[in-house]
Structure formats: C-alpha cells, structure tokens
Amino acid sequence: xxxxxxxxxxxxxxxxxxxxxxxxxxxxxxxxxxxxxxxxxxxxxxxxxxxxxxxxxxxxxxxxxxxxxxxxxxxxxxxxxxxxxxxxxxxxxxxxxxxxxxxxxxxxxxxxxxxxxxxxxxxxxxxxxx
Amino acid sequence: xxxxxxxxxxxxxxxxxxxxxxxxxxxxxxxxxxxxxxxxxxxxxxxxxxxxxxxxxxxxxxxxxxxxxxxxxxxxxxxxxxxxxxxxxxxxxxxxxxxxxxxxxxxxxxxxxxxxxxxxxxxxx
Numbered sequence: 100x101x102x103x104x105x106x107x108x109x110x111x112x113x114x115x116x117x118x119x120x121x122x123x124x125x126x127x128x129x130x131x132x133x134x135x136x137x138x139x140x141x142x143x144x145x146x147x148x149x150x151x152x153x154x155x156x157x158x159x160x161x162x163x164x165x166x167x168x169x170x171x172x173x174x175x176x177x178x179x180x181x182x183x184x185x186x187x188x189x190x191x192x193x194x195x196x197x198x199x200x201x202x203x204x205x206x207x208x209x210x211x212x213x214x215x216x217x218x219x220x221x222x223x224x225x226x227x228x229x
Numbered sequence: 230x231x232x233x234x235x236x237x238x239x240x241x242x243x244x245x246x247x248x249x250x251x252x253x254x255x256x257x258x259x260x261x262x263x264x265x266x267x268x269x270x271x272x273x274x275x276x277x278x279x280x281x282x283x284x285x286x287x288x289x290x291x292x293x294x295x296x297x298x299x300x301x302x303x304x305x306x307x308x309x310x311x312x313x314x315x316x317x318x319x320x321x322x323x324x325x326x327x328x329x330x331x332x333x334x335x336x337x338x339x340x341x342x343x344x345x346x347x348x349x350x351x352x353x354x
Contacts, residue, residue, distance in 0.1 A: 133311050133315070134312065136304075137308040137312060137332075140301075141335075143273065144301060144340075144342045145342070147342075147343050147347050150346065151345075151346035151347070151353075161281075161284075164277070173277065177270065177274065184262075184266050184267075187259055188263065191256065194256060
C-alpha cells in the first residue's frame with residue numbers, strides 16, 4: 100500500500116500547536132492600529148472643529164476628551180500611532196528589498212516594539228508636563 | 230482617439246488594471262507621515278487638557294497650524310489607501326464596494342473638517 104507511512108509523516112502546522120512568530124503578531128497589529136488610528140484621528144478632527152466653533156463647543160468636546168475614558172482613548176491612539184510609525188518604518192525598509200533575513204526580521208520586530216513603547220512614554224511625559 | 234496600441238495600454242497594469250499605482254501612492258503618503266507624525270503628536274499631547282485660549286493661541290502659531298493641516302490631509306489620505314487594501318482582503322462582493330466608497334468619503338470629510346477648523350483658528354488668531 101502506498102499510504103502505509105502516512106502516520107509517521109511530519110504534520111503541517113496546526114493552529115492549536117503552532118507557535119506564532121513575533122512578526123505575525125506585528126503584521127496583525129499593524130493593520131489593527133491602522134484601522135484604529137482612523138477613528139482616533141477623526142476624534143481629534145472633531146476636537147479641532149469644536150475649538151474653531153465656540154468656547155462652549157470646545158468645553159463639551161474637550162471635557163469628553165480629557166475625561167478618564169477620553170484620556171484612555173487618547174493613550175490608545177498614541178500607542179497605536181507610535182506602533183504603526185515604528186512598524187511602518189520596517190515596512191519602508193522592506194520595500195527597498197532589504198532586511199528580510201529571519202534574524203534581522205526578529206531583531207527589528209523587538210526594536211520596533213521597544214521604540215513604540217519609548218515614544219509612547221515620551222508622549223505621556225509631554226502630555227503630563229504643563 | 231487613443232494613440233496607444235492595445236499592447237502598450239495593457240503592459241504593466243496586471244489583473245487589477247491599475248498596476249503598482251496604489252502601492253506607490255501609499256508609500257509616498259507613508260514617507261510624508263514619517264516626518265509629520267512626530268511634529269503633530271508632540272504639540273497635540275502638550276496642548277491636550279489646556280484652556281480654550283491657550284489651545285487657540287497654540288494653533289495660531291504658523292508652524293503648528295501648517296503641520297496640523299498637512300497631517301490631517303496626509304493621514305486621512307494614507308488611511309483610506311490602507312483601509313481599502315484591508316477591505317479588499319477581507320470583504321467581497323457588494324459590501325466591499327459599499328465599504329470602500331464609505332470609508333473614502335468619510336476620510337475626505339474628516340480631512341476637510343480637521344483642516345478647515347485649523348485654518349479658521351489660524352486665520353482667526
């Protein structure tokens with residue numbers, strides 16, 4: 100029989116036992132943060148509209164944006180922006196045909212995560228300093 | 230009257246019939262945002278939570294205003310370029326078309342809302 104060795108063959112990766120490469124998570128996060136950033140930037144546009152409209156409109160929108168929920172959304176927006184920024188730089192390098200090696204991809208992924216964390220912390224520091 | 234031959238009209242365009250045009254345009258807006266994003270986010274974070282008068286004054290400053298207008302236009306351009314690819318990957322049929330057109334129009338609307346508001350503040354300062 101031709102199929103006698105079937106059970107001993109290596110299996111293809113199954114979702115439940117498959118260890119995700121870090122870069123797969125980076126790719127999914129890049130899309131998710133990109134979509135989220137559209138929403139947060141729209142909120143910022145509305146904040147500018149209120150600022151242009153009247154002091155009362157600004158008080159309303161600014162009050163929502165600087166409530167605890169508003170700050171949480173803005174923090175998420177800042178973190179998303181810096182992740183998309185750092186990972187976007189990796190993409191721009193890849194677009195030149197460079198840095199596709201497995202180790203280099205792993206290293207720039209960690210570097211991208213570190214950079215986005217640091218930039219987010221700096222943004223919090225700038226926002227907190229008056 | 231087209232002066233292109235049939236062959237010339239099709240070369241390099243592929244099955245999507247638009248070639249690498251979309252990809253290329255998205256890289257250009259990405260490169261613009263590499264510069265604009267830090268210049269926009271840090272002043273925004275600095276001014277977030279300040280009084281009406283203080284924020285009006287901040288965006289009356291030409292550098293802040295120009296960066297903010299450029300960011301609003303470029304960010305929403307880049308957003309619809311990106312979201313179009315995401316929609317094309319996951320949604321098919323009629324909803325694909327509906328979502329692409331909707332996100333494109335919304336992007337244009339918010340780019341206008343943001344940039345006109347900032348211009349009004351800038352010229353009113």
